[in-house]
Amino acid sequence: MSEIFSPTFAPAARTEPVASEGTGTRVVLIGIAIAFLALFLVLPLIAVFTQALSKGLDAFLAAFREPDAWSAIRLTLTVAAIAVPFNVVFGLAASWAIAKFEFTGKSLLITLIDLPFSVSPVVSGLIYVLLFGSQGLFGGWLLNHGIQILFALPGIVLATVFVTFPFVARELIPLMQEQGSAEEEAALTLGASGLHAFRTVTLPNIRWGLLYSVLLCNARAMGEFGAVSVVSGHIRGLTNTIPLHVEILYNEYNFVAAFAVATLLAVLALITLVLKSILEWRFAGELAHGRAH
Amino acid sequence: MVETPRRKRTFRRPSVIPGFGLSFGYTLTCLGLIVLLPLAGLVVKASGLGLSGIWDVATDPRVASALKLSFGVSALAALTASAFGFLVAWVLTRYRFPGRKLVDAAVDLPFALPTAVAGIALASLYAPDGLLGAPLARLGIQAAYTPVGIFIAMVFIGLPFAVRTVQPLIAEIDKEIEEASATLGATRFATLTRVVLPPLIPAVLTGFAMAFARGVGEYGSIIFIAGNLPYVSEIAPLLIVIKLSEFDYGGAAAIATIMLGISFLTLLAINLIQAWSRRRFGYV
Amino acid sequence: MRTAGLTDRPSTAIRVEGISKTFDTAAVLHDLSIDVRAGELLGLLGPSGSGKTTLLRIIAGLDAPDRGRILFGDDDATGLAVQERAVGFVFQHYALFKHMSVADNIAYGLNARRRAERPARAEIKRRVGDLLDLIRLSGFGDRYPSQLSGGQRQRVALARALAVEPRVLLLDEPFGALDAQVRKDLRRWLREIHDRTGQTTIFVTHDQDEALELSDRVAVLDRGRLEQVGTPDEVQEHPASATVMKFLGDHVEVEALAEGGRVLVRGRETPVAAPAGIIGPVKLYVRPWQLQLAEPEAAHLSGTVRSSYRSQGRQRIEVADDQGRVLAVEDFDGVRYPAGHPVGLRINGGHVFG
Numbered sequence: 001m002s003e004i005f006s007p008t009f010a011p012a013a014r015t016e017p018v019a020s021e022g023t024g025t026r027v028v029l030i031g032i033a034i035a036f037l038a039l040f041l042v043l044p045l046i047a048v049f050t051q052a053l054s055k056g057l058d059a060f061l062a063a064f065r066e067p068d069a070w071s072a073i074r075l076t077l078t079v080a081a082i083a084v085p086f087n088v089v090f091g092l093a094a095s096w097a098i099a100k101f102e103f104t105g106k107s108l109l110i111t112l113i114d115l116p117f118s119v120s121p122v123v124s125g126l127i128y129v130l131l132f133g134s135q136g137l138f139g140g141w142l143l144n145h146g147i148q149i150l151f152a153l154p155g156i157v158l159a160t161v162f163v164t165f166p167f168v169a170r171e172l173i174p175l176m177q178e179q180g181s182a183e184e185e186a187a188l189t190l191g192a193s194g195l196h197a198f199r200t201v202t203l204p205n206i207r208w209g210l211l212y213s214v215l216l217c218n219a220r221a222m223g224e225f226g227a228v229s230v231v232s233g234h235i236r237g238l239t240n241t242i243p244l245h246v247e248i249l250y251n252e253y254n255f256v257a258a259f260a261v262a263t264l265l266a267v268l269a270l271i272t273l274v275l276k277s278i279l280e281w282r283f284a285g286e287l288a289h290g291r292a293h
Numbered sequence: 294m295v296e297t298p299r300r301k302r303t304f305r306r307p308s309v310i311p312g313f314g315l316s317f318g319y320t321l322t323c324l325g326l327i328v329l330l331p332l333a334g335l336v337v338k339a340s341g342l343g344l345s346g347i348w349d350v351a352t353d354p355r356v357a358s359a360l361k362l363s364f365g366v367s368a369l370a371a372l373t374a375s376a377f378g379f380l381v382a383w384v385l386t387r388y389r390f391p392g393r394k395l396v397d398a399a400v401d402l403p404f405a406l407p408t409a410v411a412g413i414a415l416a417s418l419y420a421p422d423g424l425l426g427a428p429l430a431r432l433g434i435q436a437a438y439t440p441v442g443i444f445i446a447m448v449f450i451g452l453p454f455a456v457r458t459v460q461p462l463i464a465e466i467d468k469e470i471e472e473a474s475a476t477l478g479a480t481r482f483a484t485l486t487r488v489v490l491p492p493l494i495p496a497v498l499t500g501f502a503m504a505f506a507r508g509v510g511e512y513g514s515i516i517f518i519a520g521n522l523p524y525v526s527e528i529a530p531l532l533i534v535i536k537l538s539e540f541d542y543g544g545a546a547a548i549a550t551i552m553l554g555i556s557f558l559t560l561l562a563i564n565l566i567q568a569w570s571r572r573r574f575g576y577v
Numbered sequence: 578m579r580t581a582g583l584t585d586r587p588s589t590a591i592r593v594e595g596i597s598k599t600f601d602t603a604a605v606l607h608d609l610s611i612d613v614r615a616g617e618l619l620g621l622l623g624p625s626g627s628g629k630t631t632l633l634r635i636i637a638g639l640d641a642p643d644r645g646r647i648l649f650g651d652d653d654a655t656g657l658a659v660q661e662r663a664v665g666f667v668f669q670h671y672a673l674f675k676h677m678s679v680a681d682n683i684a685y686g687l688n689a690r691r692r693a694e695r696p697a698r699a700e701i702k703r704r705v706g707d708l709l710d711l712i713r714l715s716g717f718g719d720r721y722p723s724q725l726s727g728g729q730r731q732r733v734a735l736a737r738a739l740a741v742e743p744r745v746l747l748l749d750e751p752f753g754a755l756d757a758q759v760r761k762d763l764r765r766w767l768r769e770i771h772d773r774t775g776q777t778t779i780f781v782t783h784d785q786d787e788a789l790e791l792s793d794r795v796a797v798l799d800r801g802r803l804e805q806v807g808t809p810d811e812v813q814e815h816p817a818s819a820t821v822m823k824f825l826g827d828h829v830e831v832e833a834l835a836e837g838g839r840v841l842v843r844g845r846e847t848p849v850a851a852p853a854g855i856i857g858p859v860k861l862y863v864r865p866w867q868l869q870l871a872e873p874e875a876a877h878l879s880g881t882v883r884s885s886y887r888s889q890g891r892q893r894i895e896v897a898d899d900q901g902r903v904l905a906v907e908d909f910d911g912v913r914y915p916a917g918h919p920v921g922l923r924i925n926g927g928h929v930f931g
Contacts, residue, residue, distance in 0.1 A: 021481060026388055033384040034396060036377050039425075040449055041402045044414035051417055090323045097316040103305035109320070115328055118556045120510025121408075122530040123549045126537065127331035130338050135542050137334055161327055169763035184310055185639055188659045190668040190686030190741055194311030200685070204676040216404070225405025225513035230534060236312045243409040243513070250413050250517065259417075269405035274406075277398040287548070306601070307658050309639045 048266045052259035063249075063260035071237045072245035073264070079166060079228075080221040083160040087217055088210070091168025094203075098183070099176030110173065116165045124162050125230025128155055146260065156241065159227040164217045171213035174288040175206055185271030208269065208283040219272040223265055329546075332553075340552040342543050350547035355523050356532060360551065363529040366440050367508030370447030371455075375501045378455025379493075385456075386463045400457070403450045408513025415446055416517035438520025443528060446515045451504030458500035462493055495570030499563050506559040511553060589647040589650070590615040590777040591745055592635065592830040596645035598631055598801075605631045606642070606801045613745070613779060616762045618771050620792030621781045624824065629781045630669075633747050635807030636779065638662045649744055665776075667748040671730045673722040679733050680705050682717035686741035708896040711770065728759040735767075738778070748780035752787060764791055785825050789813065819930045822862045829868070829904045831878070831924065833861035840929055847924045852931050860930045867926040868906040870894070876921025880904070882914040896920060 021029070052060050063069060083293040094113060098106060116124065130136050132149040143150060149155045183205065203210075208289035225243040240248065242265055249258035279287065305313065322498050339347060350356055373393060378544040385397050403411065419426040419436040436442045474484040519526045529548055536545035596604040605628045606639050613619050621629040630703040634640040634645055638659035646655045646787035651851035654662055674682050681688075683705045686698055696704070700790035709715045722730055731751065735885070738746060751767065752760040769789055771778055788795045789809040797804040797812060816822040818883065834841045835851035840861055849861060887893070894906045894914060906922060914920065 020387065028392075029380060030384050030388055030390050033377075033381045037381060037396060037399055040445075040452065041399055043425070044408065044418060044449070047414040047418050048410060090320065093316040094320040096312060097320050097494075100310050101305060101308055101313050101317075103313075103317075103524055103750070104317050109324075110326055111322075112328065115332070115532070118506055118510075118560050120508065120512065120549075120556070122512045122533050123335070123510070123552060126533055126549050127335045127544055129537060130542060130546060131331055131334045132543065135540065137337070144338055156329070160567060162511060163329070181308075181819070182668050183309055183668065183674055185659075185684065186666065186672040186674075186737075187311060188666055189637055189639070189662075189664055190689055190737065191660045191663070192689035193660065196689055198312070200689075201674055204674075217406075219405050223410070224512075224531065225407060225409040225412075229512075230537060241456055243407050245408050246413065250416075255417070263412060264405045265410045269402070269410075272405045273398055273401060276401065277394070281394070307641055309641075 014291055024259045045266060045269075048259055048262050052263045054259075055256045058259045060067060060263075063257035066257070068237045068240065069245060069257075069261055070244045072240045072261070075153070075156070075239070076222050076241045076243075079160050082089075082157050082219055083164055083221045084218050086161055086216060087106035087164055087168045088214060090165070091172050091213065092210075094169040095176045095206075097197075098173050101183050113169050114166050116162050119162075121163060121224065121226025124229055125159050125227040128158055128162075128231050150231055151235060151239055153239075155231040156228050156239065159231045160221050160224055163224050163227050165219050167217035167220065168210070168213040171209050171216075171288050172206055175209040175286075176202075178288070179205055205286075208279055208286040209288060212279050212287055215272050215275055215279075219269060222268060296326060297485060302336070324486045327482050334552070335549055336415045338542065338546040342547055346543070347547045347550060349464045350544050351551055355527070356529075356544075356548060357533045359527050359529045360548075362440060362527070363509050363552075364555070366443050367447055367451075367505050370444050370508050371451050371501050371505035374451035374455040375449050375497055375571055378452055378500060378504075379459055381452075381462040382456045382463055386460055400453055402453075403514075404453050407513070408450070409517075411449060411514040412446065412517035415449065415514065416441070419445060419518060425438070437518050439526055442518035442520070443515055443526060446518050447504075447508035450514055451508050454503040454507060455497075455500040458503065459493055461498045466492075477538075492574045495566050495574065498566045502559050502563045502566070504557045532575065588615045589613065591779075592646075592648040593636065594646040594648065596632065596635060596642045596647070597901075598628070598635065598640065598642050600631075604801055606635075608645070609798075609801065609803050611646075611796055611803055611806060613777060614794075615777055616775045616794040618768070618778045618780070618791060620788035620795045621779060621798060621875065622785065622788040622795050622824070623783065623798035624827060625783055626800070627798040629783075629798045630749055633666075633781050634751055634799070636745070637664045637666045637747050639666070661921060663741060663744050664680040665741060665743030665746040667731075667734045667738050667746070667751055667827070668678070669750040669753055671734040673730055673734060673737070675722055677721075677724070678718060679714065679720050679725070680709070681721070682733055683708050683718075683737045683740050685737060698718075704740060705854075709739055711739075712736045726759075727755050728763055731755065731763060731765075735770075738775070744777070746776050746778040748778065750782060752782070752784075760787075767791065774845055789825075799824070805905075816928060816930075817832060821859070821864060822928055822930070827865050827905055828862050829865075829902070831861040831863055831927070833859050835859045835929065840927070845877055847877060849924070849925065849927045850927060851929055855929065855931055861924070861927045861929055863924055865893070865905045867924060869923045869925055870906065870908050871921045871923035873921040875923055877906070877924045878922040880920060880922070882916055882918040882920055883908040883915050884916060894920075896922060898922075 006293065020026070039084070070143055094109075098110060129150060131138055132142060134143065158273065182196050183201050187201045188194070222241075223243055224241075225247070228241055229247070232241070232244055233245060234248065235243050236242060236248065242261060246258050246262045247263070248254075249261060329501065342350070364460075380402065385393060387402075396561075416437060418424050419429070419442055421427065421430050421435065421437065423437070426436055434441060436445060470488055471484055474488045475481075479487065510530060512528075512534075515528055516531055519528060521527050521531055529552055533545045533548050536548065589612045592697075593609060593611045594615075596606050596609045597604070609632065611627075621632060623629045632638060635642050638654070638657060638661075642655070648654060649662070674685065677685070684701050687701045687704065695701075705718065705802055706715070709718055710737060714729060714732060714736075717725070717729070722733065725733065731754075735746075735748075735751075752763055755763065764787060770776075780791070789812075792809060794806060794808055795812050796806045799820045804821045805812055807815075813825060816825060822828060831842055833847070835855045835857060838851055838853075840847050840849040840851050840859065842861065847861070851859070861885060868878075878898055880896040883895045883897045885892060885894040885904060891907055894908060896904045896906055898904055904922065
């Protein structure tokens with residue numbers, strides 16, 4: 001310190017940066033935030049596991065000895081195995097058309113693709129009932145031709161595709177837009193065909209974004225409740241997915257079994273979160289903007 | 294001079310990149326069959342009732358009370374989620390503390406956890422004999438099977454929207470702005486309220502609107518904790534399910550149309566907020 | 578081979594015939610024609626928005642012209658797809674494939690060929706090795722683009738374009754994204770590569786120095802029209818238009834009078850000859866080095882010194898003339914003129930356009 005300033009008048013050295021709150025405030029705010037999240041988000045997750053194991057491991061495992069549980073698991077896997085690839089293909093096509101070309105009505109198209117996100121899950125199911133139900137627009141025709149859509153696999157798949165429709169597209173569109181078309185053009189000048197350029201240049205560039213969106217799409221597809229509940233008809237062992245099976249068990253006051261089956265979905269959610277976070281931390285630059293936390 | 298006449302296309306700017314026709318056509322086909330056609334079916338059904346028919350359904354006391362409950366509680370829940378969401382977003386982006394990344398990841402839990410699972414978990418926690426329900430009951434608050442329970446479920450599912458819309462903007466705040474404010478003599482409080490917070494308002498409003506829209510439409514995480522008593526804790530989406538189970542397609546379509554109308558208004562509001570934000574602050 | 582443009586009958590490698598192009602509503606190219614000679618290094622010079630990048634992309638087949646033809650030798654290439662044109666295009670920001678190693682980037686064009694036309698794996702490896710040597714990045718084959726400096730990426734992009742043995746090499750602002758020193762080195766190096774390979778090359782730039790230093794011939798574009806094509810000396814000594822004159826460097830405009838085949842300034846004769854058939858008031862364009870400090874009786878202009886400084890062995894004096902304009906004079910008489918000092922200026926040369 002220079003002698004011009006008398007040490008007695010020197011203010012205590014500030015160790016905290018100017019652009020922040022004091023340590024005390026910080027600790028309190030961090031405390032409130034963590035307590036809130038723990039209470040509202042984490043506790044319910046823990047409750048799933050504690051309730052499932054509340055009567056011991058045997059009671060927990062008993063839930064999986066039910067054939068209905070297995071048929072629900074099979075149905076959920078089947079639905080996801082159809083809905084997710086469908087939305088991947090759709091998302092790739094939509095993002096290719098939207099990100100690589102200039103055409104009128106593009107923002108309207110993006111809004112329409114996002115539409116299912118702003119529709120209540122119950123309404124998402126309802127619209128298919130209105131089309132394919134016995135009193136629906138195509139209901140009579142379907143009945144005459146012996147085609148079963150509602151209360152069967154096709155209806156469940158349709159409702160699931162609807163609620164997960166935007167997932168892949170809305171991740172890939174901004175990602176491809178950020179990446180531009182220069183690399184594809186470079187590939188074409190080097191003699192590559194369009195398909196070759198897509199395979200060797202575009203796909204590798206969007207692989208992490210694609211994986212990211214598939215994770216979220218799959219989690220939603222396997223966990224969807226409202227829309228599927230409306231179109232499934234709740235036929236035990238036939239049209240019950242895992243979430244619907246959980247609901248039935250719960251409404252029958254078979255709490256342990258309900259929570260036991262629910263742990264499957266909770267574990268799926270945890271795995272999804274972990275993988276998603278890993279992608280965000282490791283490949284932030286290769287995901288659509290705003291994903292880097 | 295040799296002329297190669299070329300048709301001037303106004304719809305699409307020509308590009309050397311192939312595959313527009315295929316990808317665009319496939320996109321429109323899927324969109325039309327999966328999304329637009331079924332939604333149009335709803336509109337057709339509702340228009341069959343006419344405006345007066347929809348009004349009749351909406352003013353039916355049970356429906357009116359369900360709509361009031363859904364929209365009212367959702368607004369309150371979205372407000373709460375926005376306030377705490379802002380705090381969480383601020384803490385996560387501005388402060389460094391052990392476990393920060395874990396906490397950050399946990400924010401997305403409601404996105405990842407299936408709604409039915411969240412629903413039964415919340416119901417068991419807040420039941421009168423539950424871990425949180427019991428102490429609340431001693432305070433004279435009954436959470437489960439009342440609008441309070443609906444409120445809790447809606448805060449749960451709305452929170453990630455509130456956090457994730459403001460978080461990137463907080464991260465982008467230029468520290469120099471705050472330092473400039475400090476060098477000009479502003480207290481920390483003044484810096485926050487006059488310099489830092491105003492540009493974040495549009496994002497907070499957007500987050501609020503998204504949480505609100507999600508809360509109104511939410512079904513799975515609410516029905517278990519709500520108790521579903523008509524006139525007390527029966528939400529609008531549940532009423533759609535009830536109408537459907539009574540084969541009252543018209544009634545279900547009418548309620549759905551009202552809900553769709555409101556969510557489109559919310560969507561419009563979000564777009565207006567963002568347009569205003571772009572004009573005012575230069576970003577969304 | 579600086580003299581490539583001066584050989585007896587240079588064959589035409591690429592002929593651009595009457596190309597017009599409109600984007601949305603804005604016209605970008607107007608009826609533009611130019612011949613590119615085999616083996617030459619042609620610089621497309623113009624300000625931003627002059628259409629030079631669009632012309633390059635049209636030659637490559639990345640954009641389609643609204644009107645006109647592109648010929649490669651005697652073959653009409655207008656309808657050819659970009660893949661069939663065998664051009665080597667170096668993008669402004671290189672467009673390297675981020676997820677591929679340097680070697681894979683360079684080999685991309687060879688690997689993209691149909692099996693029947695694809696060289697054997699060992700042959701591809703050998704060619705990649707040769708190209709790595711050529712761009713002086715031997716041993717960098719396993720690196721990824723993100724691990725390279727800007728100048729290195731630029732060289733990889735060039736090698737990738739050369740790997741397919743293109744008919745013509747097209748470079749879009751090749752040094753635009755690099756800092757000054759790297760630019761200079763790369764310029765010299767590109768010239769060397771060109772001299773060694775004899776590859777017909779077109780490059781786009783908005784930097785006059787770059788175009789004049791590097792090119793066999795320079796094509797000056799402005800607002801979608803070709804203003805002039807010629808060797809660097811030609812365009813500098815005989816600019817075809819005021820636009821070319823203005824774009825090629827600092828200048829002052831002086832009110833003058835054309836009379837009897839000569840150009841007069843304030844009634845005093847200058848060494849500049851008036852173009853045939855031009856009589857009356859004209860604008861005389863003068864470069865800084867064509868102005869000289871002079872005694873009032875020999876001066877065409879007068880004014881006062883505003884500032885004077887030396888830089889790299891030259892003295893630059895800024896003179897405010899009596900109309901308040903500031904003229905830059907390059908002179909070196911060893912005298913340091915103080916600000917406010919009255920001086921006369923003599924015009925030793927300049928250009929008048931019809």
